[in-house]
Amino acid sequence: MYTGGLLWPFGQRNNDGTISAPPASDMVHAYLQAVYDFLLDNRIGRYYGTTTPWDAVNVHVHHCGWQDSDMDYLYARINAVFDPSQNPHIGRDDVPDARPEDKKGTVIGEWGITHDEQRNTPNCLANAFTSLTKRFDAMWCFQHPNHNQDNPSLDPGHCSDSGSVFGLIEWNESNVFVKGNACPEWSALQSLYGNP
Amino acid sequence: MVDQNSVNDLLLLGPGLQLGGPPNVRADIRATRGANVVPTGAHANALQLYRSNGILSTGLLTRNFDVGGSPNNPHSENDNIIAMSNAYIDHFVGAVTSVINQLVNNGVGSYIIWNEPHAANPPTPGALAPRNFAALLY
Numbered sequence: 001m002y003t004g005g006l007l008w009p010f011g012q013r014n015n016d017g018t019i020s021a022p023p024a025s026d027m028v029h030a031y032l033q034a035v036y037d038f039l040l041d042n043r044i045g046r047y048y049g050t051t052t053p054w055d056a057v058n059v060h061v062h063h064c065g066w067q068d069s070d071m072d073y074l075y076a077r078i079n080a081v082f083d084p085s086q087n088p089h090i091g092r093d094d095v096p097d098a099r100p101e102d103k104k105g106t107v108i109g110e111w112g113i114t115h116d117e118q119r120n121t122p123n124c125l126a127n128a129f130t131s132l133t134k135r136f137d138a139m140w141c142f143q144h145p146n147h148n149q150d151n152p153s154l155d156p157g158h159c160s161d162s163g164s165v166f167g168l169i170e171w172n173e174s175n176v177f178v179k180g181n182a183c184p185e186w187s188a189l190q191s192l193y194g195n196p
Numbered sequence: 197m198v199d200q201n202s203v204n205d206l207l208l209l210g211p212g213l214q215l216g217g218p219p220n221v222r223a224d225i226r227a228t229r230g231a232n233v234v235p236t237g238a239h240a241n242a243l244q245l246y247r248s249n250g251i252l253s254t255g256l257l258t259r260n261f262d263v264g265g266s267p268n269n270p271h272s273e274n275d276n277i278i279a280m281s282n283a284y285i286d287h288f289v290g291a292v293t294s295v296i297n298q299l300v301n302n303g304v305g306s307y308i309i310w311n312e313p314h315a316a317n318p319p320t321p322g323a324l325a326p327r328n329f330a331a332l333l334y
Binding site: 001002003004005006007009027031034035036037038039042044053054055058060109138140144145168169171173176177178179186189190193 | 280308312313314326330
C-alpha cells in the first residue's frame with residue numbers, strides 16, 4: 001500500500017508568483033511531517049513497536065526544468081521527516097520518536113511532461129527520467145492516452161495541444177479503443193525504457 | 197476504455213518497461229458518478245486484461261472511489277478524527293474491503309490510498325488535513 005501521491009508543486013502559481021524547487025520540497029516535507037507526527041502522537045511507528053500504514057511514501061514530480069540537485073533536496077527533505085535528529089517530535093519518555101525505518105520505500109506515483117515541454121525544452125523527458133530513476137524505487141508515468149489535465153472535456157485532443165496536456169498517444173473510442181498518432185514522447189520514452 | 201488495443205500499445209513501449217520487474221499500470225478505480233457505487237465488474241474486466249498480458253495493476257483509490265457527500269456516504273472526509281477514524285473513513289474502509297475482495301484475483305498487487313491530499317490552494321474536494329490523511333491510511 002502506498003500513500004496517496006504528494007504533489008511536488010514546482011512551477012505552480014501561488015500568491016507570490018510561481019513556486020520554485022526548494023519551497024516545493026519544503027511543502028512536501030511540511031505535509032508529510034504533519035501526517036507522520038500525528039501517527040507518532042497516536043503511538044504508531046517503529047519506536048512504539050508498530051508499523052507505519054504504508055509500504056512507501058509516494059511523491060508526484062511533474063514537468064522538467066529542475067536541477068538534479070533539486071531532486072537531492074526533495075529526497076533529503078522526505079528523509080528528514082523520519083530522522084530523529086531533524087524531526088523535533090518528542091514522544092513517550094521525552095525522547096525523539098521518529099525513525100528512518102518508518103519511511104520504508106519512496107516512489108514516484110506520477111511523473112511526466114506536457115507536449116509544450118516536449119516541444120520547447122531540450123532533453124526535458126530524458127532529464128526528468130534520469131534524475132528520478134536514480135533515486136526512487138518505482139515510477140509511474142503520467143500518462144498513456146492523451147489527456148488535458150485542466151479541461152478533460154477537451155480530451156482526447158492532439159499531440160500539438162498546448163497547456164497542461166499530457167500523454168503519449170492520440171486516440172479515440174466508440175466501441176473499441178483506437179490508437180491515433182504517437183506523440184514524440186512515445187518514442188522518446190520507449191528509447192529511455194530500452195536504454196536505462 | 198481498456199481493451200486489447202490499448203494494452204498492445206503499452207506493451208509496444210518496450211522490454212525496458214521491465215526495469216525492475218513486470219510493467220505495472222496505475223488503475224484508477226472510481227465509483228459511478230451520483231450513485232457512488234464502484235462498478236467492480238467493469239474494473240475486473242480491465243484488470244484481468246492487464247493480467248493476461250503480463251501487466252500488474254496498482255489500484256488508485258481516491259475521493260472518486262467513495263465520494264463524500266453522496267447519497268450512500270453523506271459524511272465528509274475532513275470530519276473530526278476520533279480514535280483514528282471518522283464516519284467517512286469507516287465507510288471508505290467498508291467500500292475498500294468489499295471491492296478488494298472482488299478484485300483480489302485480477303492481478304492487483306497493491307493500492308494507492310488517495311491522491312494529492314495537500315495539492316489544492318485554495319483547498320478543493322480531495323484536500324485532506326494531515327491528521328485525516330494519516331487516519332485514512334491507518
